[in-house]
Amino acid sequence: MTRVWLTEWEWACCGDPFGVGDEVDFGIESRTAHPVLADVLGPEVLATVDAMESHHEEEFPDRVRGRVVAVYTVTREVIERPSLRRPGHGAPPDATMPPDGGEWPMVGRASGEGVFWGTRPSRYMIEIVPVPGTARLTPTRGVRQAITDQTEQLWSAVDPAADPPPEQRRRTLSGWLVDVQEQAQEVR
Template identity: 50%
Template sequence: MTRVWLTPWEWACCGDPFEIGDEVDFGIRSRDPQALVDELGAELTGTVDALESHHEEDYADRVRGTVVAVHEVSREVVERRFEHFVDPFARARTSGRLQLPDGVSAGAGFSRQGSSIERVPGTTRLSSVGGIPVAAVEYYGPSARHADAEESPAEARRRQRVGWLVDIEEAPPAPRIA
């Protein structure tokens, strides 16, 4: 059995849906999962055999076989909204308002909204699923934030999909006829 890591952004871009029992053929960018330690933790990373990619020109390595299990990997995150004042002319102004051609002056700043997302340690979870749907819809789905920024909380805790672990029973190589 071979466990392959799939990232949501790559699968949203170029992946096709599949289910347990389907035959798959994955291009493998690496068989060294150490790049996942920060994402998944050392223990879970130790179960990964290969990292799938859709964005390589030629794959030196492939995993082909039957899907026997699919696990969605998720974790909790804290999303914090913030707003700050930005004065785009601060460096150009010596004092007071900046004078522009034709008698126009600029001195008013504007506020900018943004958000930061922080991982919550120790919240990574595997959930068995029947397959991988059309990921573009799932990955770029509705935001967890409210539509009205005035009513939206400044801090919200939610679960975020990190990727999938797919267990594959590899097909034996076809015999070569000389």
């Protein structure tokens, strides 16, 4: 049995969906879990990870091929904290900070006949801070392919001058742990 880590962002953009019982062929970036993953999983769960899957940067010769026997969704808590946008922190480093109460300048272009298309960023941005020790593994039937359309409207899209929402704590998807019963490799 081989336990493989799949990162949420990679599978959200272009991983093929699969479920328990399906045959898989994962490109393996490393047989050693990245230390950063300890912050997500905690040391006990990290010790169970046998391989790190990746399919974005290159074709990896190391493979895990076999039948999926279990899939676990890995979530963790984060704190979403509003902070004032400032140069180098959500705005270009060479940006000029607007005066207190002022708005960031409009970004866009004129399309002719007096029409201007553009956006103005909010005065605030949301920092997402992971909460250590909050990883949760939940058995699931498979891994999805794409990020679904978000039904929640971002607060800053409503009114860029609006006050930010209060700090909040929520649970987010980090990735999946997939247990694979590897097949014996053919010798040629």
